[in-house]
Amino acid sequence: MADLEALSPELKDRLAQLGQVEIVVAVPGxxxxxxxxxxxxxxxxALNGVGAGPKAVLVHxxxxxxxxxxxxxQLALLPFPITPVDRFPAPGExxxxxYRTVFLASNRLGARACVVVGSDPTTxxxxxxxxxxxxxxxxxxxxxxxxxxxxxFDALLSSAVIAPLSRALYGKRLRFPVGADFGFSxxxxxxxxxxxxERGAMPIWFASDAAxxxxxxxxxxxxxxxxxxxxxPDISAAVAQLLGPLFLDLERNAACWQKVRxxxxxxxxxxxxxxxxxxGAVDVSRMIEAFRLGYRNLQDVWGVVLPxxxxxxxxxxxxxxxETFRLADDLWARIVYDFALAFRxxxxxxxxxxxxxxPLYRAWVASYAAEVRTAAAAAVEQRxxxxxxxxxxxxxxxxxxxxxxxxxxx
Amino acid sequence: MWEQAQQALNQSSDRVVAGxxxxxxxxxxxxxxxxxxxxxxxxxAFLLRRFLRGIRFDERLEGWGLSGLAxxxxxxxxxxxxxxxxxxxxxxxxxxxxxxxxxxSITSEIAMRLFRYLPNVVAAVTLFLLGxxxxxxxxxxxxxxxxxxxxxxARLLSLGxxxxxxxxxxxxxxEHLGIGGRIVExxxxxxxxxxxxxxxxxxxLGSKDLVSRSLERQADKVTAPEEAPEPxxxx
Numbered sequence: 001m002a003d004l005e006a007l008s009p010e011l012k013d014r015l016a017q018l019g020q021v022e023i024v025v026a027v028p029g030x031x032x033x034x035x036x037x038x039x040x041x042x043x044x045x046a047l048n049g050v051g052a053g054p055k056a057v058l059v060h061x062x063x064x065x066x067x068x069x070x071x072x073x074q075l076a077l078l079p080f081p082i083t084p085v086d087r088f089p090a091p092g093e094x095x096x097x098x099y100r101t102v103f104l105a106s107n108r109l110g111a112r113a114c115v116v117v118g119s120d121p122t123t124x125x126x127x128x129x130x131x132x133x134x135x136x137x138x139x140x141x142x143x144x145x146x147x148x149x150x151x152x153f154d155a156l157l158s159s160a161v162i163a164p165l166s167r168a169l170y171g172k173r174l175r176f177p178v179g180a181d182f183g184f185s186x187x188x189x190x191x192x193x194x195x196x197x198e199r200g201a202m203p204i205w206f207a208s209d210a211a212x213x214x215x216x217x218x219x220x221x222x223x224x225x226x227x228x229x230x231x232x233p234d235i236s237a238a239v240a241q242l243l244g245p246l247f248l249d250l251e252r253n254a255a256c257w258q259k260v261r262x263x264x265x266x267x268x269x270x271x272x273x274x275x276x277x278x279x280g281a282v283d284v285s286r287m288i289e290a291f292r293l294g295y296r297n298l299q300d301v302w303g304v305v306l307p308x309x310x311x312x313x314x315x316x317x318x319x320x321x322x323e324t325f326r327l328a329d330d331l332w333a334r335i336v337y338d339f340a341l342a343f344r345x346x347x348x349x350x351x352x353x354x355x356x357x358x359p360l361y362r363a364w365v366a367s368y369a370a371e372v373r374t375a376a377a378a379a380v381e382q383r384x385x386x387x388x389x390x391x392x393x394x395x396x397x398x399x400x401x402x403x404x405x406x407x408x409x410x
Numbered sequence: 411m412w413e414q415a416q417q418a419l420n421q422s423s424d425r426v427v428a429g430x431x432x433x434x435x436x437x438x439x440x441x442x443x444x445x446x447x448x449x450x451x452x453x454x455a456f457l458l459r460r461f462l463r464g465i466r467f468d469e470r471l472e473g474w475g476l477s478g479l480a481x482x483x484x485x486x487x488x489x490x491x492x493x494x495x496x497x498x499x500x501x502x503x504x505x506x507x508x509x510x511x512x513x514x515s516i517t518s519e520i521a522m523r524l525f526r527y528l529p530n531v532v533a534a535v536t537l538f539l540l541g542x543x544x545x546x547x548x549x550x551x552x553x554x555x556x557x558x559x560x561x562x563x564a565r566l567l568s569l570g571x572x573x574x575x576x577x578x579x580x581x582x583x584x585e586h587l588g589i590g591g592r593i594v595e596x597x598x599x600x601x602x603x604x605x606x607x608x609x610x611x612x613x614x615l616g617s618k619d620l621v622s623r624s625l626e627r628q629a630d631k632v633t634a635p636e637e638a639p640e641p642x643x644x645x
Contacts, residue, residue, distance in 0.1 A: 234558065293557055
């Protein structure tokens with residue numbers, strides 16, 4: 001459902017009846033009556049601390065109906081034909097459609113702020129919800145991205161590729177450029193609905209869109225771990241699911257990110273809570289073995305994507321014992337950049353490019369896990385900081401290869 | 411006696427000269443046809459090359475997953491391959507026209523037969539080239555997928571798939587050319603069956619331990635200690 005004209009007459013009447021509101025909070029993840037009742041209480045509590053009691057609407061999937069009178073006063077309920085997203089992010093088009101529908105509703109209601117809670121809203125504290133709304137309403141921020149508690153082995157694709165790449169290319173040091181919970185301003189919602197951005201509204205594109213459009217970006221500490229995702233069938237599917245749209249976005253924003261020179265910290269709202277200590281040994285030998293298998297079999301494929309110097313480094317890596325297995329940050333950054341370029345140049349089928357990257361990503365996971373398995377939370381954060389800096393340092397290499405892909409690259 | 415020999419020699423010379431005189435227009439026509447067709451081929455190749463470069467034919471082919479064609483092309487450029495194929499076809503047509511100009515019934519017959527056979531040759535070559543490209547594409551896909559599923563015999567599997575498709579393409583091409591008839595079908599059946607059998611044996615032997623362990627677990631209802639799940643979450 002991406003067109004409000006296709007709505008039922010009752011729903012159109014309801015939208016007209018609601019008139020103009022200030023805040024739209026969408027909870028596509030709510031599926032039951034109990035969850036909706038709990039969510040209503042949390043949202044009402046969160047909005048009490050924002051401005052002078054703004055008029056707000058809670059948009060929820062029309063499958064989950066609340067009791068009559070569960071919302072009153074400043075918070076109205078709007079059952080809406082949103083594609084239910086039980087876990088975030090749902091692969092494929094349904095997620096994009098869900099976001100677009102919410103944006104259309106927010107636009108129609110003339111809301112100043114639109115908050116989408118894609119994770120389970122019953123786990124978020126009212127204060128956390130408030131941190132997504134308040135910067136937009138009171139400080140004119142256009143996009144508020146989430147900050148989750150980062151357990152060391154959570155959201156590894158984001159840590160390995162998305163966050164450092166986003167930092168290096170768009171100059172914004174966001175901890176989770178892709179997440180489940182966002183706050184948007186009316187301006188950014190309008191931009192997402194413009195015909196030029198009709199490609200869809202994928203969360204992985206919000207931060208880059210906002211950065212390239214000159215919008216004001218912040219991030220909010222939500223105090224919860226990274227939401228549980230729908231597990232893809234295997235790692236290569238996860239790589240394709242996240243990195244495909246990311247590399248596609250690089251192509252679209254090439255004119256923008258080539259002008260960005262250095263990264264800047266982004267205002268963060270709320271204090272970071274302590275990450276619970278994790279115990280337990282981690283066996284990385286399977287990951288290393290998978291990488292070695294890839295090296296033995298995929299040299300021809302990697303040879304099309306990677307320069308000879310990188311292949312030599314990879315060969316050296318295969319000979320290391322698990323205890324000393326380390327993939328250097330600058331090497332990893334160049335590998336990611338080379339694969340992004342191969343994706344753009346279509347040196348082979350794009351599915352094959354992403355598939356061939358999977359054993360290398362496994363090598364990074366093994367190296368990272370071996371490094372941080374006994375590290376304290378602060379040391380893990382420093383590890384991510386070093387990786388982000390390495391991506392920034394290697395950016396000239398990427399820009400040069402992007403502009404002159406045929407130039408000799410030893 | 412000497413007069414008779416001289417007469418015979420004169421007659422023979424006359425016949426050779428007459429024969430040569432009869433042949434000469436045909437030869438000239440052949441040379442002219444070859445020259446004209448060469449010029450036409452050069453012009454056509456020039457225009458076609460510019461057109462293909464304009465539409466970025468090589469990049470488009472890569473985008474369609476046909477990058478394997480570049481390996482078979484001169485200078486790794488499918489545009490040059492297409493251009494040269496077309497120009498040589500034009501030269502060949504000029505040659506056939508030149509042969510037909512001899513006005514001899516046999517040469518005309520050969521020319522007509524060649525003309526009739528030409529579509530089969532083009533179809534067979536196209537089939538074989540496409541089969542080759544498809545085989546490489548499929549082999550690479552299988553190889554990457556098998557590696558990502560940690561299959562130790564990934565390369566063997568990929569090679570098997572590649573040769574299956576190649577053998578199929580070659581058999582289809584030969585059938586189009588009308589070469590071999592039933593022998594090709596038989597050979598194809600034997601070869602295809604052989605490859606499938608070899609693959610089945612390879613996979614079977616490679617995973618016999620896995621199958622036997624699985625059967626033992628089923629039979630004894632004993633739950634063997636599972637490998638600990640990895641603590642990594644990727645998304």
